[in-house]
Amino acid sequence: MKKQQTGQSMDRVDGRLKVTGGARYFADHHLPDLLYAALVCSPISSGTIKSINTTKALKAPGVADVVSHLNAPPVPGYKNADPGAKDGLKIFKDNRIYSNGQPVAVVLANTLERAVHAASLVEVQYNQETHYTDMNASMDKAFRNNRMKDYVRGDADAWKKAAVTVDATYTIPLEVHNPMELAGIIAHWDTPDTLVLYAKTQGVKNVQDTVKRLFQLPEQNITVHSRFVGGGFGMALRVWPMEVATILAAKKIRKPVKLVITRDQMFTLVGYRPSAIQKLSLGATSDGKLTGITHEAVAVTSPYEDFTEGIVAMSKFMYACPNVNTRYKLVPLNLSTPVWMRGPGEATGAFALESAIDELSYKLNIDPLQLRILNHADTDPEKDLPFSSKYLKEAYELGAEKIGWTNRKAAPRSMQEDGMLVGYGMSSGTFGAFRGRATVSATLKSDGSLILQSAAADIGPGTATAMVQIAADVTGIAPSKIQFMLGESAYPFAPQQGGSSTVSTLGSAVTDACKALQQKLASLAVSNVPAFKNATPETIVFEDGQLLKAGGQEKITYESLLQQQQLPEVNVVATSQSGEERKKYSMYSFSVHFTKVHVHPQTGVVRIKHIVSVADAGTIVNTKTARSQMIGGVVGGIGMALTEEAILDHRFGRFVNNNYADYHVPVNADTPPTNVYFINKKDPYINPMGSKGMGEIALIGFAAAVSNAVYHATGKRVRDLPITPDKVLDEKAAQQWKVENKLNT
Amino acid sequence: MNQFSYVRPSSLKAAVDAVAKDNSARFIAGGTNLLDLMKSGVVIPEKLVDINRLPLKDIQLNGNTLHIGALALNSELAAHELVTTHHPLLAQALLAGASQQLRNMATVGGNMMQRTRCTYFYDTTMPCNKRSPNSGCGAIGGINRMHAIFGASDSCIAVHPSDMCVALAALDATVLVTGPKGNRRIPFTDFHRLPDNTPQLDNNLAKGELITAVEIPANAYTKNVYYLKVRDRASYAFALVSVAAALDISNNMIRSARLAMGGVAHKPWRLYEAEKALAGKAPTEENFRQAAAIALQSAKTYQHNQFKTGLSVNSIQTALLKAASV
Ligand SMILES: Cc1cc2nc3c(=O)[nH]c(=O)nc-3n(C[C@H](O)[C@H](O)[C@H](O)COP(=O)(O)OP(=O)(O)OC[C@H]3O[C@@H](n4cnc5c(N)ncnc54)[C@H](O)[C@@H]3O)c2cc1C
């Protein structure tokens, strides 16, 4: 037998292209007669456009046009429903301004610099109206959305009657994705009704579908290219208004147009993690059994869309608790629409739930890890189903061992090291393990190479690499002879890369396509190769890229089979999706995060010294890329815990730190050694590989592991992210500590 | 960005003339601040006078005085042996600033001349007296977590963002300037201004004047020094507060002290009273605490930066403890 490929730490198949500059991202493409777009964006947060004067801009050198609601071609797909319908921002449809930074015009010029300069010359007059961007001041506008009904299991608010309770409010600020690669698009109408797009997207088929709907074109008239994506994290899961604006501008000018937005525009045009206020209430018996969980969340949305996500999801099933209820409301503000940001709502919710569990542990005087084990849900209490696989207890154990949890003294503010307060914290995370529908085309060439195609995306996790490994194991073909092609709308359907489901969905389709290919080869052999004549296709065995006749000596390689039959290639297309198993089992991935922090007793500066993250994500296809994936999620979690916050000046409804210098994504110095471990046990039901998802759980719960450690170090509970020095700084306590310890360093 | 012309003179006189005679001309050195300001539309020069060919890169001892050319790069200076041996405080402060990439471009003169990072100053849709006199101050009544607690005025509460300058202020440096009216020397602590009602003026340099060098006199602060920078992320972030502490200790007695803070005022803020209070005292935690408390007596806070007083006291004390224990 050949070496099993899944489970190896194979290098990325496109790694070399990425590090040598050979990978071409959307903005790297150039087309003849290309025009560059620059946006003019609203400095007001609510109101209407009174007038747009483009005289100066149009006279500026190199300017081709200025496109706005005054002259944009119509979008046939904008629904003419009642004006109150919350179905998104219809860019350039009318003169209404909903949020600061909303694009009001696109300037087109023959160089980027000229477009940017001309954009500064467009004069726009506004009628300003009152805006609302302060969540706290707008709580009276909070409403329930139908998608997110209140949930009750057992008695609502049962925590109130419990012997020991926690009742606390946790807030997270608005966070912005801020990947290195800026958003944008290249739009080219090569005929009046055929459109070519180079997009930054997590799903070319989704772009095609959205554009098809908006412009009412047949699918085959829209071609979307997106071979490489420089970071998505959720922000590239939809087609944004400024991309539609670019398509409109290209339609009007009849030339290709490239838009790459600016860093500050990344704060207003491509979604964000909504700020949220959560009240988490827990009740427990005095020996630590949970008797009630109530999770109430309020999160922001835009005036024109209701964005909901899984903020309260985890609280419903994470712990064995008879009484659970959740409530979830939205507050519409004059902001653009939020979008999923890695871990999405679950990461927000986990911060509250896993902090509250930690708070409860101190009230009960039970180790926080023990408290979690004590309330471990052996079966899913929400769906009342067994889990398809759950190795959370093993993960707890492994993580505790690796961080040295036994070194932790129970009392807060009881550990010191090098003049620093030391704290240990932990938390858990979970996210649904999904499997969608995807189609893969598999083509075996007569030289024995295999080409797989599907309209999937790779926003960084190493999708093509994992698919090559999966295909290698099914077919026995060496990975070096397999190519997985993605990022083209012309390929067979694949869903968006999101929700930690790509390996599950696409890997299953790859498996099925490879098996279908083998069946086709078997039939070919049985009907055409003399040595296989009296066999049936079902009895053919595949090994090391060869067909074997069961029980016999006869064998033939794939390439000899094709060559003998004078076939240049054999192709199959297979679609794969989940079945009845999803009705019988509850499917989730789980993660456990442990951190050790140092807190400076006087300045309140928190430094994470050590991280251990353990994932129960089923079979790990590629240990190297999976490890990177986990570390990436953890770094996102460090940002969520310690540094990231988009700050608004509510007087203007404008972000005041909309740049990389002032919006703090973590840097290397914030990122300590991160030890990642995988349980790596197959889920028997979810899909042929037994792999669950991992992208989200890498981040979910992490912020709580940090805030819990900060509490353990200092005795100060920070319930308001991010944990910046000013929130930890505690003058009196700091003094006390220093006096007691006679510290002179 | 607007169109501008560009010249690269090779003599000091030509450089000075080029800026003195043209109201909208600006010197450009590393460009790490000026280009950002131009791209944001905050500064709109019609001419850039590139000074990088001028002979202002030298770092040398003149007698006991360290002479640092205005074009010395921040990264070079931080690593220079004369600095690490004679003025380690300066090296520490430099390395606390920006990132290696920026320090590789940033010059001493440019660092002194860098503008505030006040967000309202950068956003041309917002009010800001410094950018546009009499338009109001966006930060007062706005987001002012990063803003001043010393020496601010009703027209501006911005802080000077430099780390390097905090050390230079502590080390009694002198700024050497040449200009249309000849050469002059300005004590470092008089170089930057407080905002009063002319926040548009960051410093006392006249139009066309060019910084040629900074000089640091010999001093005894070669060992017991510490630059503490407290910030929201571990690197590549501006200071919430920073403290440059230098002590001359002998026989368990502080002969003299130098203390300056960054992130708290419109200029690097010397803590003269605290320095006086430390002179002649033992380097104890209690004495450091008292000095810190004295330093904060004149502090005034705004809505979001109230934490800066407590943080400053603790930071001054921490920096002094660190300096004393080296
Ligand atoms: C993202 C970011 C983070 C940063 N973080 C920090 C930090 O943490 N700490 C810190 O201290 N700094 C920080 N900086 C600022 C950095 O130190 C300054 O940008 C740099 O020192 C400016 O030097 P320069 O040579 O590039 O100046 P330039 O941008 O070339 O010039 C700046 C100004 O100085 C004038 N000028 C330059 N040389 C002279 C001269 N010889 N005489 C008279 N006028 C002159 C120019 O006309 C211009 O007005 C940061 C900058 C950025 C962009």
Ligand code: SF4
């Ligand atoms: S603090 Fe100064 S720089 Fe900031 S807005 Fe006010 S006037 Fe402008």
